[in-house]
Amino acid sequence: MLNAALLKQTVRENAVLWTVLTGVQCLMVFSVAMNAPIAAAGVAYYNLLPGIFAGIYAITVGNRLICAKVDRGTLAYVLATPVRRRAVTTTQAAFFGGSLLAMCALGAAAHCAGAALSSFGLTGADVRTVLELNLGLFLLGWAFAGICFAASCVFNLTKHTIATGGGLVCAFLLLPIMAMFGQNYAFMRHLTIVSLYDVPAIMAHSAGWFWGLVALGMIGAAAGAAGSWAFTRRDLPL
Amino acid sequence: MEHAIEITGLTRDYGQGRGLFDVDLTVAPGEVFGLVGINGAGKTTMIRHLMGFLRSRRGRCRILGGDCWRQAAELKRHIGHIPGEIAFPDVKTGLDFLELQASYTALRDLARADDLAARFDLDVSAPLKRMSKGMKQKTAIVAAFMSGASVLLLDEGSTGLDPLMQKVFTGLVAEEKAKGRTVFMSSHMFDELEAVCDRVAFLKEGRIIEVARIAELGGNEAVKEYKIEFAAAEDYQAFLARRFDLTRRQDQFNQASVRIARADIGALFQALACLDVKFITQVPRTLAAHFAAKYHDTEGAHHA
Numbered sequence: 001m002l003n004a005a006l007l008k009q010t011v012r013e014n015a016v017l018w019t020v021l022t023g024v025q026c027l028m029v030f031s032v033a034m035n036a037p038i039a040a041a042g043v044a045y046y047n048l049l050p051g052i053f054a055g056i057y058a059i060t061v062g063n064r065l066i067c068a069k070v071d072r073g074t075l076a077y078v079l080a081t082p083v084r085r086r087a088v089t090t091t092q093a094a095f096f097g098g099s100l101l102a103m104c105a106l107g108a109a110a111h112c113a114g115a116a117l118s119s120f121g122l123t124g125a126d127v128r129t130v131l132e133l134n135l136g137l138f139l140l141g142w143a144f145a146g147i148c149f150a151a152s153c154v155f156n157l158t159k160h161t162i163a164t165g166g167g168l169v170c171a172f173l174l175l176p177i178m179a180m181f182g183q184n185y186a187f188m189r190h191l192t193i194v195s196l197y198d199v200p201a202i203m204a205h206s207a208g209w210f211w212g213l214v215a216l217g218m219i220g221a222a223a224g225a226a227g228s229w230a231f232t233r234r235d236l237p238l
Numbered sequence: 239m240e241h242a243i244e245i246t247g248l249t250r251d252y253g254q255g256r257g258l259f260d261v262d263l264t265v266a267p268g269e270v271f272g273l274v275g276i277n278g279a280g281k282t283t284m285i286r287h288l289m290g291f292l293r294s295r296r297g298r299c300r301i302l303g304g305d306c307w308r309q310a311a312e313l314k315r316h317i318g319h320i321p322g323e324i325a326f327p328d329v330k331t332g333l334d335f336l337e338l339q340a341s342y343t344a345l346r347d348l349a350r351a352d353d354l355a356a357r358f359d360l361d362v363s364a365p366l367k368r369m370s371k372g373m374k375q376k377t378a379i380v381a382a383f384m385s386g387a388s389v390l391l392l393d394e395g396s397t398g399l400d401p402l403m404q405k406v407f408t409g410l411v412a413e414e415k416a417k418g419r420t421v422f423m424s425s426h427m428f429d430e431l432e433a434v435c436d437r438v439a440f441l442k443e444g445r446i447i448e449v450a451r452i453a454e455l456g457g458n459e460a461v462k463e464y465k466i467e468f469a470a471a472e473d474y475q476a477f478l479a480r481r482f483d484l485t486r487r488q489d490q491f492n493q494a495s496v497r498i499a500r501a502d503i504g505a506l507f508q509a510l511a512c513l514d515v516k517f518i519t520q521v522p523r524t525l526a527a528h529f530a531a532k533y534h535d536t537e538g539a540h541h542a
Contacts, residue, residue, distance in 0.1 A: 076289075081342035082314045082342070235293055238286065238321065
């Protein structure tokens with residue numbers, strides 16, 4: 001159900017943003033790994049920054065994949081050919097998921113490389129921790145991507161997609177920060193899906209974190225599938 | 239197959255009288271069908287339904303026997319399309335765009351695209367962002383015609399072209415017709431529609447008020463217009479006194495134009511028999527005049 005021509009075009013359109021975000025993320029994690037052992041770097045780094053990177057990527061690319069093409073009218077030239085709407089959403093979603101996975105895989109590789117080259121060294125347990133942290137990061141990004149993709153499939157205008165999908169993702173990212181402002185705000189931690197990515201639990205190898213990641217995966221898949229379903233049934237002002 | 243395009247009871251109500259209402263239309267295979275109407279009459283909405291971009295709320299559209307909504311993707315193997323608003327994907331040059339479109343349709347041979355580009359004097363290597371409106375339109379025309387589609391849906395396909403290129407465009411449509419292809423085109427240019435169309439539908443406020451057969455416009459009308467010049471001013475004044483349905487008078491030339499129903503032609507010639515007529519000629523009924531008359535007729539009926 002993937003369309004090779006569309007996939008190629010989508011890769012071309014998003015290559016610069018992906019490269020910049022991945023490059024910056026890799027440089028940062030590499031630098032962190034050179035200066036702190038994985039056990040310390042994990043909580044400090046993965047708790048905040050990569051989620052923001054994933055959020056920026058999800059909001060920007062999510063809008064570009066469907067809604068911006070409807071808004072600008074360029075999708076008319078895709079749908080004027082024998083490409084099904086379902087193939088459009090499947091192809092775009094595959095790119096979205098694949099590019100996020102590649103981003104996290106390279107981040108994990110950079111983290112391991114930094115640790116291996118540092119004086120702290122890299123053990124087998126460290127590799128496992130880094131992989132688990134990045135799997136979680138991928139699934140958090142996947143959930144963000146699903147939400148933004150759904151908004152992109154439903155709306156005709158970029159401003160509505162950004163306001164809805166982007167607004168939700170920003171809220172999810174800001175709520176844990178708000179929760180840090182005292183006991184009265186602590187409940188906000190439970191209002192965000194970011195809490196399902198339990199970095200301290202992953203670092204401590206304690207139980208429970210796995211199911212949080214499963215939930216993130218399901219949120220992303222369900223939102224993406226719902227968006228795709230809506231896109232194949234709605235009118236397009238092309 | 240009886241019809242290349244079949245629209246039955248198509249209704250799409252956007253509110254405030256906008257949209258399409260109970261549109262019934264058929265286009266035969268190999269026919270060139272024109273669609274004309276003022277802005278907002280519903281031309282683009284109709285083409286969007288045919289392209290499967292919009293789902294009809296009532297009624298249905300079929301192309302080559304296939305449902306335009308449910309079989310949208312399959313039908314695109316046989317359809318060439320020029321959208322009303324051209325927005326190219328994010329590629330550098332016209333050639334990149336044409337190659338991208340060819341890859342979607344699995345078209346390997348771009349010889350036809352080269353030929354079309356040459357006819358339209360289009361440099362496909364030019365960056366899309368720097369192209370003028372006319373160049374973009376030419377690129378869109380090449381993309382629509384390059385695959386040899388059997389049905390062409392053209393939403394104001396010649397907009398932005400200079401008069402010379404408009405002629406190339408009408409020539410191209412005529413060529414496609416000669417090859418047996420079906421063309422469904424909307425336009426604001428009556429000359430263009432008259433030159434290539436077999437029939438033209440007049441769309442007003444989402445309703446088809448008339449489908450005119452172009453071949454029947456040039457002489458078979460029930461009411462014709464005649465232009466008469468008299469040798470002397472006295473004869474001219476005498477003619478004016480007869481109270482025919484004057485459409486135009488040019489006193490300085492002793493010329494008058496009158497509308498005469500077929501049944502009243504005898505009365506006209508009787509009146510002219512005793513006057514010194516310099517010349518009399520029938521004013522051909524153009525599509526524009528036909529449209530204007532129909533438009534005013536429906537306006538009159540509306541206000542009555």
